Amino acid sequence: MTARTADVLLVGAGAMSSTLGVLLKQLDPSLKIIMVERLDHVAQESTDGWNNAGTGHAAYCELNYTPKKADGSIDTTKAFTINSAFEVSLQFWSYLVEQQALPEPSNFINTAPHCSFVWGQENVDFLRKRYETLSSHVMFKDMEYSEDPEVIRGWMPLVMQNRPASQPFAATRVRYGSDVNFGALTRFMVEHLGKQSDFDLLVSHDVQSLAKQSDGRWLVNVKNKADKHLTPITAKFVFLGAGGGALPLLQKSGIAEGKGYGGFPVSGQWLVCTKPEIVEQHAAKVYGKAPIGAPPMSVPHLDTRIMNGQKSLLFGPFAGFTTKFLKNGSYLDLIKSVNLGNIGPMMSVGANNMDLTRYLISESLQSHESRVKALRNFFPDVEEDDWELSIAGQRVQIIKKNPAGGGKLEFGTEVIISADGSLAALLGASPGASTAVQAMLSIVERCYKDQLATDAWQQTLKAMIPSYGKVLSDEPELLSEVRARTLSVLKLDPTL
Ligand SMILES: Cc1cc2nc3c(=O)[nH]c(=O)nc-3n(C[C@H](O)[C@H](O)[C@H](O)COP(=O)(O)OP(=O)(O)OC[C@H]3O[C@@H](n4cnc5c(N)ncnc54)[C@H](O)[C@@H]3O)c2cc1C
Secondary structure (H helix, E strand, C coil): CCCEEEEEEEECCCHHHHHHHHHHHHHCCCCCEEEECCCCCCCCCCCCHHHCCCECCCCCCCHHHCCECCCCCECCHHHHHHHHHHHHHHHHHHHHHHCCCCCCHHHCEEECCEEEEEECHHHHHHHHHHHHHHHCCHHHCCCEEECCHHHHHHHCHHHHCCCCCCCCEEEEEECCCEEECHHHHHHHHHHHHHCCCCEEEECCEEEEEEEECCCCCEEEEEEECCCCCEEEEEEEEEEECCHHHHHHHHHHHCCHHHCCCEEEEEEEEEEEECCHHHHCCCCCEEECCCCCCCCHHHCCEEEEEEECCEEEEEEEEEEEECCCCCCCCCCCHHHHCCCCCCHHHHHHHHHHCHHHHHHHHHHHCCCHHHHHHHHHCCCCCCCHHHCEEEEEEEEEEEEEECCCCCEEEECCEEEEECCCCCEEEEEECCCHHHHHHHHHHHHHHHHCHHHHCCHHHHHHHHHHCCCCCCCHHHCHHHHHHHHHHHHHHCCCCCCC
């Protein structure tokens, strides 16, 4: 059978593959790109609206990005990295809006002030110190802080309704935080790709196997789920943007760089409220502190969500134990991913993280009543019947070999690239879709080195991302310029 050919094969139609596809097509419109998706629609896994929290992660409100150091000071390293990466996303989306490649921004991004809220003296002291440390830098200069119940009530009325004044509390706010419908954004990006020549989208097609050929190209076998027909595709470059499905495909690719990796799946659930009289009383994303012993992705938050013009509230996440790597995956995913290369790290992570496993199982078994009890910390007057359970996407946390031969569980994202730059994969899920542009740029930098050195690519990159090549946190003027533009183009600044 004759194989179809492509310059670029994107596996999966989520936030990552679509971002990489748009970046590459902007840089070189002549590239022939094929995108393959196993489900019958684009962006139906982690990227879809309710499958994630839609927080435009900028480290304004997420307390786990600024841990307390042993000497009591605040570690801001992660906060600066994530804020800079999100600024890159905002610049790219602004560019696409200006090019009319994306529609009116409120179709995929909306203002939702990013707040942190804590109670208890120790947490109040931590939040004050975090605020003082961060707001002294231009990147976080617009952060506000208050311990005054009336001020906080103005920021988050539901959270303050009938809250006993018996314990101290404090909050911070950044007014131009955002709620992003990553599902809509991704569908718009794929729609834009579809209008260009040399782009093909194959939905309901599952990548079954891939192998490097002697001519340096990848031969990828793709199965049509409807008629079981197998189509071979050869490609110069393959991106495994398959979300939870990326690990098994990376293993099948056999590249040396992918050896020893394993995955630890964690599922997620939300409580959702659509009752207009409640929804209208909250207009923010309010992040708290994770309970002691909980993994970092379990930081509880009460969020405004805006999807297709409809507002609702979300509270969670409630993590859960599962053996599936994708929401639409198989319970055999975890066991099938164990091989001789990763069994050591997987066993050691399993043995050393029994507390986490127990925590996840207990979270999964919670009753509606006990979930609502957790919500009551954020919304004292909550009525049980106003909230429903909604199942979120899967996050496959990375398990890596550590130098001592054991395993290490990581909660971030990692890009894995073959030595010759012909294959890249993205593992992990945090900070996720918010930093997709930065993550995909890192792939372009390593897999298209020669092209990137040309004036044409450099110029296009600078047009798409004016801060490209600069460290935004070190360039206050550039940061102010870039932020003023993105807040205006994306209509995120409520004071404008
Ligand atoms: C509970 C939860 C909350 C989150 N909250 C946030 C948040 O607030 N902010 C944020 O920025 N990020 C958040 N994230 C992370 C974010 O959702 C992900 O990082 C992002 O959506 C990942 O995009 P992706 O394209 O890599 O994966 P996905 O969206 O999962 O897409 C992968 C695609 O690949 C397809 N696929 C898989 N295997 C194959 C195969 N063999 N052949 C063909 N296709 C295949 C899948 O069907 C899927 O469509 C959250 C995630 C979860 C689960």
